[in-house]
Amino acid sequence: MSTVIKCQGCGAILQTEDQSKVGYVLSLDHEYCQSCYRLMHYGEANIHFHPEDLPNLESDSLILMVSSVLHLDMLFSYPVYRYQPDAHFVYVINQIDLLPQSTNLDKLVEKLTQKARSLNVPFQDLILMSAKNTFDIENLKKYLTSYRHKNIYLLGVQNSGKTTIYKALTNQTKALAFKKAGLTQEALSSPFGDQIIYDMPGLYQEGYLHQLLPYEVYKNLIPDIEMKPKIYQVKDQQALMIEGLISIVFKGTNMSAVFYGHQNLKIHKTNAKRVKELLLNKEEHFKVFVHDYEEKALRIPKGKTQITFADMGFLHVIGPMHLKITYPKGMHLSMTEATFQ
Numbered sequence: 053m054s055t056v057i058k059c060q061g062c063g064a065i066l067q068t069e070d071q072s073k074v075g076y077v078l079s080l081d082h083e084y085c086q087s088c089y090r091l092m093h094y095g096e097a098n099i100h101f102h103p104e105d106l107p108n109l110e111s112d113s114l115i116l117m118v119s120s121v122l123h124l125d126m127l128f129s130y131p132v133y134r135y136q137p138d139a140h141f142v143y144v145i146n147q148i149d150l151l152p153q154s155t156n157l158d159k160l161v162e163k164l165t166q167k168a169r170s171l172n173v174p175f176q177d178l179i180l181m182s183a184k185n186t187f188d189i190e191n192l193k194k195y196l197t198s199y200r201h202k203n204i205y206l207l208g209v210q211n212s213g214k215t216t217i218y219k220a221l222t223n224q225t226k227a228l229a230f231k232k233a234g235l236t237q238e239a240l241s242s243p244f245g246d247q248i249i250y251d252m253p254g255l256y257q258e259g260y261l262h263q264l265l266p267y268e269v270y271k272n273l274i275p276d277i278e279m280k281p282k283i284y285q286v287k288d289q290q291a292l293m294i295e296g297l298i299s300i301v302f303k304g305t306n307m308s309a310v311f312y313g314h315q316n317l318k319i320h321k322t323n324a325k326r327v328k329e330l331l332l333n334k335e336e337h338f339k340v341f342v343h344d345y346e347e348k349a350l351r352i353p354k355g356k357t358q359i360t361f362a363d364m365g366f367l368h369v370i371g372p373m374h375l376k377i378t379y380p381k382g383m384h385l386s387m388t389e390a391t392f393q
């Protein structure tokens with residue numbers, strides 16, 4: 053009988069036959085597959101594989117649906133409870149350390165709970181936490197032991213921090229947690245008291261930065277520390293250019309816009325007339341650019357509106373005003389009420 057050996061970084065089954073497939077190693081006595089090794093030592097990400105099927109989950113289980121605060125607009129879009137109606141679901145909103153410190157977290161919980169109720173999402177609890185905060189991890193440990201389920205699954209979209217939580221809960225040091233989306237390939241598992249915690253491969257979400265840009269580029273665009281507000285006063289027909297990726301043309305009077313994202317993002321104001329030319333000659337002007345763009349015209353109603361740009365960050369604007377946004381073709385963009393003030 054042949055035994056299955058898994059990569060300790062991503063859970064892929066190790067194999068020596070096909071270099072183009074996941075889990076490839078020169079020799080089966082290696083701890084890490086070649087992709088994990090290259091990611092750890094050279095920061096390179098070659099193979100990009102996205103498991104598409106929902107994994108098999110035991111019925112009498114506790115499922116932690118992990119979401120990053122960057123993905124809040126899509127929070128309830130995976131109806132996992134339809135696939136496994138007997139399980140208990142707890143929503144874990146991770147990476148709250150990315151939100152501005154002034155965020156009213158109680159209000160956020162209230163809003164998300166309301167939304168879940170209006171969508172008839174069955175769940176036991178909704179927890180806000182940061183996997184980087186030891187206090188939050190200790191609280192989560194205590195919380196999990198209050199459940200009697202044998203199996204605890206960490207499930208959720210790619211890059212939401214499942215592996216980071218798994219490592220912190222189980223003191224596993226070898227599993228890899230990086231900004232590379234789709235890193236975990238197969239379930240990793242570890243005992244947790246008399247329970248077992250499973251770190252599952254991330255669910256694939258369309259339109260995020262990893263679909264549009266190489267890892268070496270997008271890892272520098274996804275925020276990793278508190279997103280401090282960048283405030284802009286804009287006049288009619290002025291535009292904000294965000295890296296070489298997004299342009300936002302404003303129409304209205306007395307307008308301001310606040311951008312929340314990676315601290316090193318390059319944002320500058322320009323005239324709407326220059327946007328086309330800048331994007332046409334993007335190679336001369338920007339470090340980051342794509343080749344295909346699409347355009348969206350948005351009518352912003354009275355009050356505060358949040359525009360989410362994939363997993364890059366948020367723009368807050370106060371309507372009424374009109375916006376014309378040019379952005380990479382296929383990038384996820386949504387308009388919602390502000391999830392934080």
Ligand SMILES: Nc1nc2c(ncn2[C@@H]2O[C@H](COP(=O)(O)OP(=O)(O)OP(=O)(O)O)[C@@H](O)[C@H]2O)c(=O)[nH]1
Nearest residue numbers: 147183210211212213214215216229234235236254
């Ligand atoms: N600031 C901050 N970063 C976090 C937190 N949790 C995870 N991260 C970072 O987010 C990135 C992705 O984390 P992972 O744990 O690999 O995410 P994942 O959900 O396992 O991703 P996949 O395996 O691709 O599905 C890593 O760079 C982590 O360091 C958090 O609470 N706060």
Ligand SMILES: [Mg+2]
Nearest residue numbers: 214215235236
């Ligand atoms: Mg993972």
